[in-house]
Amino acid sequence: MKKIIAIDLGGTSVKLAIVDPSGQVMDKWSVPTRIHDEGSHIVPDIIASIQERLSAGQMTTADILGIGMGTPGTIDLAAGTVIGAYNLNWKELQPLRQQFTDAFQLPFYFDNDANVAALGEQWQGAGLNHADVVMITIGTGVGGGIVIGGHLVHGAVGAAGEIGHITIDPHLEMPCTCGKKGCLEAVASATGMINLAKMMATTDTMPSELKDRLIRGEVVTAAELFDAAKAGEGFANSVVDRVTHYLGLACSHIANMLNPEYIVLGGGVSHAGAFLLECVQMYMIDYCFSQVRNSTKLVLAQLGNDAGILGAAQLVNLNERGTKA
Amino acid sequence: MKKIIAIDLGGTSVKLAIVDPSGQVMDKWSVPTRIHDEGSHIVPDIIASIQERLSAGQMTTADILGIGMGTPGTIDLAAGTVIGAYNLNWKELQPLRQQFTDAFQLPFYFDNDANVAALGEQWQGAGLNHADVVMITIGTGVGGGIVIGGHLVHGAVGAAGEIGHITIDPHLEMPCTCGKKGCLEAVASATGMINLAKMMATTDTMPSELKDRLIRGEVVTAAELFDAAKAGEGFANSVVDRVTHYLGLACSHIANMLNPEYIVLGGGVSHAGAFLLECVQMYMIDYCFSQVRNSTKLVLAQLGNDAGILGAAQLVNLNERGTKA
Numbered sequence: 167m168k169k170i171i172a173i174d175l176g177g178t179s180v181k182l183a184i185v186d187p188s189g190q191v192m193d194k195w196s197v198p199t200r201i202h203d204e205g206s207h208i209v210p211d212i213i214a215s216i217q218e219r220l221s222a223g224q225m226t227t228a229d230i231l232g233i234g235m236g237t238p239g240t241i242d243l244a245a246g247t248v249i250g251a252y253n254l255n256w257k258e259l260q261p262l263r264q265q266f267t268d269a270f271q272l273p274f275y276f277d278n279d280a281n282v283a284a285l286g287e288q289w290q291g292a293g294l295n296h297a298d299v300v301m302i303t304i305g306t307g308v309g310g311g312i313v314i315g316g317h318l319v320h321g322a323v324g325a326a327g328e329i330g331h332i333t334i335d336p337h338l339e340m341p342c343t344c345g346k347k348g349c350l351e352a353v354a355s356a357t358g359m360i361n362l363a364k365m366m367a368t369t370d371t372m373p374s375e376l377k378d379r380l381i382r383g384e385v386v387t388a389a390e391l392f393d394a395a396k397a398g399e400g401f402a403n404s405v406v407d408r409v410t411h412y413l414g415l416a417c418s419h420i421a422n423m424l425n426p427e428y429i430v431l432g433g434g435v436s437h438a439g440a441f442l443l444e445c446v447q448m449y450m451i452d453y454c455f456s457q458v459r460n461s462t463k464l465v466l467a468q469l470g471n472d473a474g475i476l477g478a479a480q481l482v483n484l485n486e487r488g489t490k491a
Numbered sequence: 492m493k494k495i496i497a498i499d500l501g502g503t504s505v506k507l508a509i510v511d512p513s514g515q516v517m518d519k520w521s522v523p524t525r526i527h528d529e530g531s532h533i534v535p536d537i538i539a540s541i542q543e544r545l546s547a548g549q550m551t552t553a554d555i556l557g558i559g560m561g562t563p564g565t566i567d568l569a570a571g572t573v574i575g576a577y578n579l580n581w582k583e584l585q586p587l588r589q590q591f592t593d594a595f596q597l598p599f600y601f602d603n604d605a606n607v608a609a610l611g612e613q614w615q616g617a618g619l620n621h622a623d624v625v626m627i628t629i630g631t632g633v634g635g636g637i638v639i640g641g642h643l644v645h646g647a648v649g650a651a652g653e654i655g656h657i658t659i660d661p662h663l664e665m666p667c668t669c670g671k672k673g674c675l676e677a678v679a680s681a682t683g684m685i686n687l688a689k690m691m692a693t694t695d696t697m698p699s700e701l702k703d704r705l706i707r708g709e710v711v712t713a714a715e716l717f718d719a720a721k722a723g724e725g726f727a728n729s730v731v732d733r734v735t736h737y738l739g740l741a742c743s744h745i746a747n748m749l750n751p752e753y754i755v756l757g758g759g760v761s762h763a764g765a766f767l768l769e770c771v772q773m774y775m776i777d778y779c780f781s782q783v784r785n786s787t788k789l790v791l792a793q794l795g796n797d798a799g800i801l802g803a804a805q806l807v808n809l810n811e812r813g814t815k816a
Contacts, residue, residue: 323785
């Protein structure tokens with residue numbers, strides 16, 4: 167059976183893999199992302215690396231079903247282009263599909279990295295290949311991807327799945343990078359929750375070392391915040407309670423609206439693991455109506471860094487084989 | 492070309508139609524919904540009426556592509572059954588698909604009435620046949636239907652699209668019929684907004700005839716509330732402002748999450764028309780991030796009572812012709 171070439175493009179490295187259509191990773195490697203010269207080396211580097219790997223494995227494009235890719239930036243699926251991936255220095259429009267089809271004469275499919283990771287988790291990870299799965303990625307920002315009927319939802323202009331910009335609290339004054347107020351990302355990303363902690367520190371009266379450090383302007387990480395809360399630190403607990411309340415409310419919105427089989431929590435902050443999951447779930451359950459409460463499950467992501475390459479492979483499956491399996 | 496038989500089952504009458512696959516209604520009639528004897532006459536009445544109409548028009552089942560139907564109650568698509576439609580006295584499981592296929596030997600498709608109306612508006616109404624359209628129906632309750640890629644979203648157990656049970660304000664103490672608090676339906680349905688007005692009347696200090704009537708326990712309708720607000724009545728305006736704030740926030744959740752081409756407002760309360768639309772839109776725009784704000788449009792439903800039969804017809808199209816057109 168033909169294999170799939172999967173690409174997960176990140177700001178520091180490009181993960182590549184040869185994947186069996188059933189989801190088994192046959193071969194996996196990576197190349198550095200060289201972002202100088204306006205990121206103009208990135209795609210040629212990827213193409214050269216694939217060509218080299220195919221030769222080394224005595225494979226030709228006849229052995230390949232297609233190429234799938236996840237990329238940062240604003241994508242235009244119809245045009246086959248991407249723009250505005252600032253961590254790649256891609257300020258100009260990148261004709262991705264043209265570049266890859268010129269090099270390989272193979273079907274090429276791509277999507278933004280958050281969507282591709284969601285598809286990977288839906289297919290081979292925590293979603294257990296159920297039809298309707300939503301992923302929330304909590305890291306530097308809060309992103310997400312929505313899979314309905316086994317396919318990614320893009321919406322009118324590709325902005326679907328932007329869970330981070332749900333207005334989670336209309337009374338919040340903290341500005342989001344997107345320009346509006348009250349966004350989930352502004353209080354629940356790794357950066358956002360520390361900003362929230364700083365704000366809460368100015369009015370909180372509990373004695374707390376963590377709070378004192380924030381007031382003194384020292385760097386406190388989201389991981390430290392969760393560790394302190396787990397250890398029972400009062401101020402940290404009140405911050406984590408508020409963050410997970412917001413996340414639980416957002417999950418309830420997804421659940422009450424779409425009733426997916428799974429909502430998957432992923433990204434760096436999800437390393438807080440079972441503790442995070444339980445706190446978010448408690449609020450989510452409160453805010454879901456009974457049918458949804460009993461059917462939509464909240465789970466942690468399972469694939470880690472492999473979500474991107476597996477999602478990229480599934481893009482090829484869905485388009486070339488017309489199957490969810 | 493073969494025609495479609497469309498059925499929209501309601502608590503007082505059943506609307507029936509013969510519809511061209513392109514959406515043109517060729518013939519339309521209705522029969523009363525006889526709900527006595529546990530609703531056992533309803534389906535036989537519908538079947539007899541269709542048989543009669545086909546004979547009268549010198550048509551046979553060979554002229555028909557299939558039968559589509561919208562129904563109240565909790566549906567089981569896989570089993571082809573419905574249960575718990577209390578306004579029809581259907582307390583026992585109704586084997587709808589069995590009944591219709593036994594009678595006609597034709598393909599039969601059905602869905603719940605809110606979903607079917609959403610599909611009708613998406614296909615032939617305000618959705619202009621765009622792929623991603625969400626409808627919110629504001630009447631006695633707040634319901635909805637979500638169309639993604641031209642198909643209805645059902646979710647894990649068919650609970651998708653229950654926009655009315657989004658927790659729109661976690662601080663609200665008003666209980667919802669579903670058993671939880673803070674639901675959109677509890678403050679934005681025709682009944683809910685009057686309950687909200689009563690609650691606000693107890694603390695509001697503005698002189699207001701409408702408020703006095705509420706305090707005296709007189710019946711005030713949602714239509715009166717909107718009329719008073721339109722006429723500039725202060726108390727009515729403060730209630731409508733809060734209701735439309737909640738509706739605008741809910742629309743922003745839909746938009747930020749799914750970025751549909753259209754969000755369609757329908758149902759009895761939508762008779763408040765342009766006034767309602769403008770108030771809701773003002774808040775929705777505030778709460779959407781820029782890409783979504785510029786692409787997801789809020790519009791009023793266009794089909795009125797015909798949404799149900801057109802959606803029912805489209806169910807047949809989607810399943811038998813595999814087309815969105």
